[in-house]
Amino acid sequence: MPRLPGPKSTSRIGFGTWRMGGLRSADSVHDAEETRAIGFALDHGINVLDTAEMYGAGHAEELVARALAGRDRESIYVITKVLPEHLDRDAVARSARASLRRLGLTYADLYLIHWPPERTEMIREGIRAMEDLVREGLVRAIGVSNFGVREMEEAMAAASRTEISANQVKYSLRHREPEREVIPFCEDHHIAVIAHTPLDRGGVADLPAVREVAERTGHTPVQVALNYLVPRTVPIPKATRIDHLEELLGSLGWELSAADRERLRSEGPPAR
Numbered sequence: 192m193p194r195l196p197g198p199k200s201t202s203r204i205g206f207g208t209w210r211m212g213g214l215r216s217a218d219s220v221h222d223a224e225e226t227r228a229i230g231f232a233l234d235h236g237i238n239v240l241d242t243a244e245m246y247g248a249g250h251a252e253e254l255v256a257r258a259l260a261g262r263d264r265e266s267i268y269v270i271t272k273v274l275p276e277h278l279d280r281d282a283v284a285r286s287a288r289a290s291l292r293r294l295g296l297t298y299a300d301l302y303l304i305h306w307p308p309e310r311t312e313m314i315r316e317g318i319r320a321m322e323d324l325v326r327e328g329l330v331r332a333i334g335v336s337n338f339g340v341r342e343m344e345e346a347m348a349a350a351s352r353t354e355i356s357a358n359q360v361k362y363s364l365r366h367r368e369p370e371r372e373v374i375p376f377c378e379d380h381h382i383a384v385i386a387h388t389p390l391d392r393g394g395v396a397d398l399p400a401v402r403e404v405a406e407r408t409g410h411t412p413v414q415v416a417l418n419y420l421v422p423r424t425v426p427i428p429k430a431t432r433i434d435h436l437e438e439l440l441g442s443l444g445w446e447l448s449a450a451d452r453e454r455l456r457s458e459g460p461p462a463r
């Protein structure tokens with residue numbers, strides 16, 4: 192079973208916050224319903240929240256802070272990310288402190304490089320700066336996002352004091368590319384795989400094999416598609432609608448049979 196780095200016990204699915212609080216600039220129009228959705232997820236046993244300095248230019252982190260208010264910090268796992276253009280030493284320190292200020296937290300459980308920088312050498316500088324954050328207690332673990340195997344090797348070579356302990360990648364039944372190289376590599380190196388865009392924004396429900404398995408097992412297509420990801424990854428779906436969230440919660444507490452997993456695996460788009 193995949194585990195997120197650190198001693199906390201974490202839910203098998205997490206909760207994403209991209210498109211909450213705006214896109215690349217802050218938008219407060221939906222603050223109330225988005226904060227309520229995050230709170231609903233926490234109330235119903237999801238204790239992993241994924242956010243980033245990029246989301247709504249930091250406003251998503253502020254919404255996470257609102258949803259966290261009055262809750263037990265030690266039972267919640269918060270992931271946030273630094274932009275690849277902020278990887279020089281001072282910028283990493285500034286970004287992390289600004290994220291923590293917006294989140295209203297003294298530490299993040301996991302801090303990721305959001306995607307690979309254009310200049311590979313910046314991976315090294317960023318990872319070393321992130322190791323300093325671990326030493327200072329501002330983040331508990333570090334990792335990467337959207338990194339391929341070569342880029343992960345680069346990050347691992349740069350890390351001398353801390354493990355690269357997670358890679359967050361786009362992975363769903365409509366995007367199975369990580370099954371080829373990235374997931375096996377992560378499994379070999381005890382790196383947690385976090386599956387972003389795990390519903391393909393709802394598109395997974397249209398796959399014929401997903402619909403067929405859903406009908407046969409009495410679960411919904413979205414639940415089947417999410418359940419498929421759980422044994423090897425921690426998927427982090429996002430939902431603002433409460434009925435969507437309720438449906439996501441129903442993806443847990445049961446397991447696809449080996450035959451149904453194989454049916455989904457063989458009928459999905461090939462993992463090129």
Ligand SMILES: NC(=O)c1ccc[n+]([C@@H]2O[C@H](COP(=O)([O-])OP(=O)(O)OC[C@H]3O[C@@H](n4cnc5c(N)ncnc54)[C@H](OP(=O)(O)O)[C@@H]3O)[C@@H](O)[C@H]2O)c1
Pocket residue numbers: 206207208209210241242305306336337359360386387388389390391392393413427428429430431432433434435436438439
């Ligand atoms: N590291 C990265 O580069 C990266 C990139 C993309 C995403 N992410 C992370 O991954 C998270 C998830 O990805 P995502 O938000 O892009 O896509 P997603 O989780 O695949 O899909 C979210 C969309 O699916 C809808 N949805 C949720 N539950 C549903 C259900 N039961 N039935 C039908 N539709 C449903 C949501 O609608 P409503 O909101 O209207 O309920 C929303 O429009 C993000 O929020 C973010 O935290 C990371």
